Amino acid sequence: MAQPAFATRFPGAVRRLPWLVLALLAVFPLLAPTLGLEYYVGFVRRVLIVAIAATSLNFILGYGGMAALGHAGFIGVGAYTVVALVEAGVSSAWLAWGGALVFGGLAAALIGAVSLRTRGVYFIMITLAFAQMLYYLAVSLRTYGGDDGYGLYTPLAMGPWLDGAHPDVFYWVVLAIAAGVFALFSRVAHSRYGHALRGIRDNETRMVALGYPVFRLKLAGFVAAGAVAGLAGGLLASHNTFVSPGMMHWTQSALLLVMVILGGLGRRWGAPLGVALWLTLEEALKMHTDYWHWPLGVLLLLVVFHAPQGLAALLERRGDRQGGAA
Amino acid sequence: MSLFVAEGLVKRFGGLLATDHVDLTVAPGEIHALIGPNGAGKSTLVNLISGLIPADAGRIVLDGVDLTALAPHQRVRHGLARCFQITSVFRNDSVRDNLLLAVQAQAGSSFRCLRRREAETVLMDGALTLADKVGLAEVLDRPAGTLPHGMQKRLDVALALAARPKLLLLDEPMAGMGPEDSLQMVALIDRLRRDAAILLIEHDMDAVFQLADRISVLVYGRVLTSGDAAHVKGHPEVQSVYLGTEGHA
16 A cells, blocks of 8 residues: 555544444434435435445455355345234334344354355355245245235334334434444454454364364354344335345345445445445436446446455554454 | 374375375374375375365274364364464464464354453463464564564464374474574474474474484385384385485485
8 A cells, every 4th residue: 555544644533433423323314304315314224224234244254254145145034034924913123123133043054054064166156046045935935925025014113112202213223233233243353253253264274273163163153144134134124115035136145245345355344334335326326327337337346456455444454454453 | 002093094086095004103202203205195194184184994093082083173172283284374463363363272162252352361371372482472463474484384383282282293394494494493393292292294304313203104105114213214115215216314
């Protein structure tokens, strides 16, 4: 890098920045009407939900070196869990989202137990194959709308305390969950487990020779990521009030991957940065042109060539990727 | 009484018999060197013993425990640690982080996921002890990949030592070293015999004759002969297949 990173020049600003962003996000729904930005409250909510999913993907891919190309599958499992529970008469949002978390994790346990026995390209292909199986399963589920999808027209109940308190209460719930998930994964990254996971990413054979139960460690990370992706899927179902097989198509998995790489693989801020940038540009470009894909493609090329470590690398202190300082 | 016994180890790669019914023993406190020309199957044998590749037949017993059916990481838990011929360290991490990772593997669960690892003084102490042992205490903050070759090799040994092995497998620890580094490594291995029995695979004949209590010669996957330095030097077949071609000092 030719010039010193932003972080080296303004260390204080970078430390306070996350709190500032969180505060801005928290007051956004209150300010939006005055600024004429009501529409964007929903947009930011979607960004936050996708960021939850992307953070879980960054955990297994960036920290764990598991190039999973089926993450949208777990999002779909979470979303359809909500559908199934609603169909079964459940009306509590917490129960539905909790179910999405559990079934996302269960799906990841089953898929991971098989896929994690492979490496490299085989792992990419097998996770992709499993996600496509889930996709076709959803297409064939007539009860839940099959190809046409399933509408969730009655909002789920978040309890008497929250419901009706404010029209944007779901926004704050999503923000709280996103912040919690993010803080949790950041914390884990610096724990024994986080260090072990990075060790496996960097040199798996050596980790085996050090006596690490590599397979079990990877599976644990995979299940945690699947559960969180399932939770994101559950939230997304509520956000869209609609669930369709399309949300677990493999292109969705690829898109999630692109956003994480754009933001910075294995970097703390990689996932939220990538998601926010990508979705904001998509939203902005869509207003001006139908051909909004190609500028995004150009952006991706620019990042790959000029900031191959992702955007977060430009902000973070050097060496933080190794988890040394910070 | 042997600490370590390998019996009838066999490994085939297609039609090639890479390991041909090898029997090996290592006594407590012994350095048993394994020599042999390139392609004799030395590295394959180390991989079979450490479990990185599965054996087709044979049995491995360490300190009375049959390790044959165990996964490689479980063998480490039972006291069988190894180094790598091609130095295998975590190149982007500091020497300290390398050692911490090695110590952590043996000190409680690595599924602990909420406490910051830096706060665990037990791990830090273990890492410092290891650094002292192999003479890397001065370079704890250096990224491992930037260390000179000799230091990286010593770090590789330290990573194996973290497991407090009963038997240490050293796969060509002197490979690619200059004379000065070699001397340091020989001194280190000599000190290590107090901590663990050692199976030493090595090309450097000076080092082998200096360190080994017993030498086995591996040729075409078979143990040709086994004995002390004098026996091996005097063995006619050894001279023709190995020492004759490689030249000995």
